[in-house]
Every structure is written in C-alpha cells, then in structure tokens.
Amino acid sequence: MKTRKTAIPLAQTLRQQLLWIGSVLALGFLILIFSLGIYSADTLSDKLMWLEAESVVSQSPDQPLPRTPGMSAWRQWQNVPLDLQQVFDISNLQPGDSLETEQRNASGNYEYLYLLFIEDPRHGKLYLISRHPADQVENAFGDFLSETLLQAALFTLVIMLIIFLVIAWVLRRTLEPLSLLSEWAGQLKTHPREATDIQFPITELNQLARQLQEGVSHVQAVNEREQQFLKHASHELRTPLAVVQASLDTLQVQTANTVASRPVNRALKASNRMMQLSEALLWLARESNKTIPQISVDPHALCDQLISDHRYLLEGRDTQISQHILTPELIIEEPLLTVVLANLIRNACQHSGPGNISLQLNSHGVSVTNPAETHQHNPEPGFGLGLQLVERICQKLGWQFHFCLDRNIAVASVYWNRPAP
CATH class of the missing domain: 3.30.565.10 (Histidine kinase-like ATPase, C-terminal domain)
Known part of the structure; x- marks a missing residue:
C-alpha cells in the first residue's frame, strides 16, 4: 500500500521551491565567477608582458634594450643567453605568441619564466623574457584570486537577496487572491446564501468561485428537495398507515384463535415497522433538534x-x-x-x-x-x-x-x- 503524502500549504511549497532554485543559482554563480577568476589570473601574466613590451617599443630604437634580472629584451634569438635558449622551444613561435615555464635557478629556488615574441615596425623582432620568483607569483595569484572571489561572493549575495525579495513580493501578491478565495470558500461552506459576492482580481479565480457556488447551490437544492420529499412522503403515509393499523387491529380481534390470526399478526407487525420507519424518515427530514424519547x-x-x-x-x-x-x-x-x-x-x-x-x-x-x-x-x-x-x-x-x-x-x-x- 502506498503511503499518502502529507499535504502542505501552497505558500510553503513555493518557498521550498524558491529555496532550491536560489541555492542552485547561487552555486552556479559562484562556480562561474570562480572559473572566471582563475581564467583572469592565467591571462594576467600575458597582460603584464604586453604592458612591458609596449614600454619597450615606445622607446627610441637607438636606446639600449632593458637588461635587468626581472626583464630583458633581445633582437636576435642567438643573442639570448644559452641557459634561456635551452628553456624555451621557439620552433613554432609566431609574432604575438607567448611561452611560460618553470625552472629551478642557481640558488635552488623555483622561478617562473615568460617569453613574448613580437615584431615591431621600428624595432623589428623582439624577444622579451621576464622572470619572477615562484613564491612571489603564487602569493600575488592567491591574493588576486581571494580578492576576486570575495567580491564575487558579495556581489552574488546582493543579487540573490534582490532576487529573493522581488520573488517573495511577487509570491505574496500572487497568494493574496488565493487567500481571499479560501476565506470566501469557508463562508460558502457555513453561509452559502450570503457568499454571493465574487470579485477576485484574477479571472480564473472568479470562474472557479462561480463553479464552486453553482456546485454548492446544486447540492443544496438536491438536499432541500430530498428533505421535502421525505417530509411529504412520510407525512402522507401516516394517514393510510394509521387506517391500515386500525383495520389490522380490528381483524386481529375478529380472527383471534382462528387460522387467519397468524397472517394478520404478521401484517400487523409489518404495519408497525412501516409506522416506525415513517416516523424515522419524518424525524430525519425535520431540521429541528427535537429528540425522540428513550x-x-x-x-x-x-x-x-x-x-x-x-x-x-x-x-x-x-x-x-x-x-x-x-x-x-x-x-x-x-x-x-x-x-x-x-x-x-x-x-x-x-x-x-x-x-x-x-x-x-x-x-x-x-x-x-x-x-x-x-x-x-x-x-x-x-x-x-x-x-x-x-x-x-x-x-x-x-x-x-x-x-x-x-x-x-x-x-x-x-x-x-x-x-x-
């Protein structure tokens, strides 16, 4: 046997569904923003390299190229130090491409190396190499990602709060007509003749209310006809049953100690039961609370x-x-x-x-x-x-x-x- 589920109010059902939808949306927003944060962090190094490249090409070609531990530029790949040439594979490198790698330096610490190959009309070919300690890059990446996620979480919470408030307001406005319909239905149940005013702000609710009113009116009319029938039928039966009862009483006296006394007694008992049934039906048809004595x-x-x-x-x-x-x-x-x-x-x-x-x-x-x-x-x-x-x-x-x-x-x-x- 299947267990029947317990019915819950519509407002509670909508709130539960709204909670599930909001949770899924919030989780989706967080995943999306987290993915965007990681993607932005990955592209941040390329953007920094391009900024450094723009600062180099903006200088006069006669000026010497930068040669610092963190940033160096070369016009010919053959002039790049051999240890850096061994790190990067430029066989398929095209202008505008960048390469990234990680290695252990002479002091035994890890560092990140970035290579950007550009071709400028004034400078010609340029190979820009940037190197940074791994711990600095990871710390900067972590700070950037944490700040991005924090701002994303706050932004998501604000947006979800606004969405929840708007949907809650819409639900409240939507459930108000249903509450009016429920109150009207209760009035229709207790005072069907007084519940005639049907003015709801939703057309479908007005149609439903009219159908309920027509159904209740039909049932009420059927009950009234049934009560009238029982009342009239029981009342009309009293007189002929009384005549039959009196006649059977007379026959019982006249046929005492004869062969006909047995069927007369059975008929008299049946007449008594008919009288009792008629009185019971008439009592049921009455709307008064008059009781039958015990x-x-x-x-x-x-x-x-x-x-x-x-x-x-x-x-x-x-x-x-x-x-x-x-x-x-x-x-x-x-x-x-x-x-x-x-x-x-x-x-x-x-x-x-x-x-x-x-x-x-x-x-x-x-x-x-x-x-x-x-x-x-x-x-x-x-x-x-x-x-x-x-x-x-x-x-x-x-x-x-x-x-x-x-x-x-x-x-x-x-x-x-x-x-x-």
Missing part, C-alpha cells in the same frame, strides 16, 4: 423478532444467523434502534455469501458480521442502500457508524455509547 428495550426479544422477520431472505442459501446479546436491557430511542437493527440485518442477509452471520450487541453498540458476496461481473463486494439510512440516523443522533470490508468479510457497527479507550 425507553426501555428488551434487546433479546427485538433481535429475535427482526431475525425471524428477515429469515426468508436466506431461504435456499447455506447461510445461518447467530446472535450474542450481552445486555438484558437498553435505555434508548426504540423506534430508531429498530430501524437501525432492521437495516443492518437486512443488509447482511441480502449481501451475505455462504457462511455465518454474527450479530453481537451489548450496552455500547451492535455489530453485524457477514461473509460478503462476490459476483462474477462485479468482483468488489457491495452493501445495501439501507446502510445509508443507518448512517443518516447515526449522524443526527450522534452515534458512531462504521463499515469495513476486509478479505470478503463485511462488518457494520453502530456505537451509541462508545467505551473509553
């Missing part, structure tokens, strides 16, 4: 009677009913309890497969367990519409109704006095 009920006699009334549903089927009554008396709403028990038993009998139907009742509630019937055309076992009536009664009385289906075993339970865990 009276003393014998659960043994009531369950025996209801099981006997519904045993005909099991004719020709390999199904039995067993009951376990653990309390001798209940103080409860007797008409509604009768309707609930009758529907639970009828549902179990109608949708039970071969096996045993178990009814367990105590002072806290009742539970009916049956093997669920599986049809070839519908592999999912079902349950009857009577359980919907049971659920409606439980909701209005404050009882707890549970129905579960596990491995083709159906369990319908009603608790009117749930014990503490």
Whole structure:
C-alpha cells in the first residue's frame, strides 16, 4: 500500500521551491565567477608582458634594450643567453605568441619564466623574457584570486537577496487572491446564501468561485428537495398507515384463535415497522433538534423478532444467523434502534455469501458480521442502500457508524455509547 503524502500549504511549497532554485543559482554563480577568476589570473601574466613590451617599443630604437634580472629584451634569438635558449622551444613561435615555464635557478629556488615574441615596425623582432620568483607569483595569484572571489561572493549575495525579495513580493501578491478565495470558500461552506459576492482580481479565480457556488447551490437544492420529499412522503403515509393499523387491529380481534390470526399478526407487525420507519424518515427530514424519547428495550426479544422477520431472505442459501446479546436491557430511542437493527440485518442477509452471520450487541453498540458476496461481473463486494439510512440516523443522533470490508468479510457497527479507550 502506498503511503499518502502529507499535504502542505501552497505558500510553503513555493518557498521550498524558491529555496532550491536560489541555492542552485547561487552555486552556479559562484562556480562561474570562480572559473572566471582563475581564467583572469592565467591571462594576467600575458597582460603584464604586453604592458612591458609596449614600454619597450615606445622607446627610441637607438636606446639600449632593458637588461635587468626581472626583464630583458633581445633582437636576435642567438643573442639570448644559452641557459634561456635551452628553456624555451621557439620552433613554432609566431609574432604575438607567448611561452611560460618553470625552472629551478642557481640558488635552488623555483622561478617562473615568460617569453613574448613580437615584431615591431621600428624595432623589428623582439624577444622579451621576464622572470619572477615562484613564491612571489603564487602569493600575488592567491591574493588576486581571494580578492576576486570575495567580491564575487558579495556581489552574488546582493543579487540573490534582490532576487529573493522581488520573488517573495511577487509570491505574496500572487497568494493574496488565493487567500481571499479560501476565506470566501469557508463562508460558502457555513453561509452559502450570503457568499454571493465574487470579485477576485484574477479571472480564473472568479470562474472557479462561480463553479464552486453553482456546485454548492446544486447540492443544496438536491438536499432541500430530498428533505421535502421525505417530509411529504412520510407525512402522507401516516394517514393510510394509521387506517391500515386500525383495520389490522380490528381483524386481529375478529380472527383471534382462528387460522387467519397468524397472517394478520404478521401484517400487523409489518404495519408497525412501516409506522416506525415513517416516523424515522419524518424525524430525519425535520431540521429541528427535537429528540425522540428513550425507553426501555428488551434487546433479546427485538433481535429475535427482526431475525425471524428477515429469515426468508436466506431461504435456499447455506447461510445461518447467530446472535450474542450481552445486555438484558437498553435505555434508548426504540423506534430508531429498530430501524437501525432492521437495516443492518437486512443488509447482511441480502449481501451475505455462504457462511455465518454474527450479530453481537451489548450496552455500547451492535455489530453485524457477514461473509460478503462476490459476483462474477462485479468482483468488489457491495452493501445495501439501507446502510445509508443507518448512517443518516447515526449522524443526527450522534452515534458512531462504521463499515469495513476486509478479505470478503463485511462488518457494520453502530456505537451509541462508545467505551473509553
């Protein structure tokens, strides 16, 4: 079974995504600037050599070329000291090219050597050689790179802060209409007739709000029609049921101790159940909180009677009913309890497969367990519409109704006095 992910608010989701995007962008900026810093440091030596070359060619050709330990210039490669000629390979050297190498000097210290070959109209060919101690170059390179990265990091932080502030402002402005829609939906849930003003700054939200309002109005109209139907139907049934009841009472007296007394008694019991069902439906259709008085009920006699009334549903089927009554008396709403028990038993009998139907009742509630019937055309076992009536009664009385289906075993339970865990 897959574990359902916990839902989180949209604002939190957007903040998390923004954090991830910002982290990736910041890391990308740092990598880019670090790469640019290294590239700039590598090209810095070439730029310095060109600056030194420009200072040489700007002088008069009659002036002697510089011959210092750090910088020397030569017009002919043959005139370059032999030790420097052995360091550089100029076989493929073209005007404007530069070479770089590292060697150990006479004192045993490492130094960097740079060669730049240029061709000037006034001076002709020039070979400029620059040499610097390795530790000075590395220190200068490190200082340059540190300063570059520090400035890059500060620049990145400033840019990212500005981006975050702008996006946060945009998100807040974007979520404001959604918050208004959420508040309006809450008002629509509690006061559907008052939540008629639909004026959101986003067209799609207005369309969604109208669809929600139309859906709620449709459901409300259906519920009102259902309540009116139940109210009228139950009210209209009271008179003919009362006539039938009175007639059956008369027949019961007239057919006492005769062969016809048994079917008359069954009809009288069925009429009583119809009266109870009609009263229950009428009570459900009312919007008032008027309660039905509680009276003393014998659960043994009531369950025996209801099981006997519904045993005909099991004719020709390999199904039995067993009951376990653990309390001798209940103080409860007797008409509604009768309707609930009758529907639970009828549902179990109608949708039970071969096996045993178990009814367990105590002072806290009742539970009916049956093997669920599986049809070839519908592999999912079902349950009857009577359980919907049971659920409606439980909701209005404050009882707890549970129905579960596990491995083709159906369990319908009603608790009117749930014990503490």
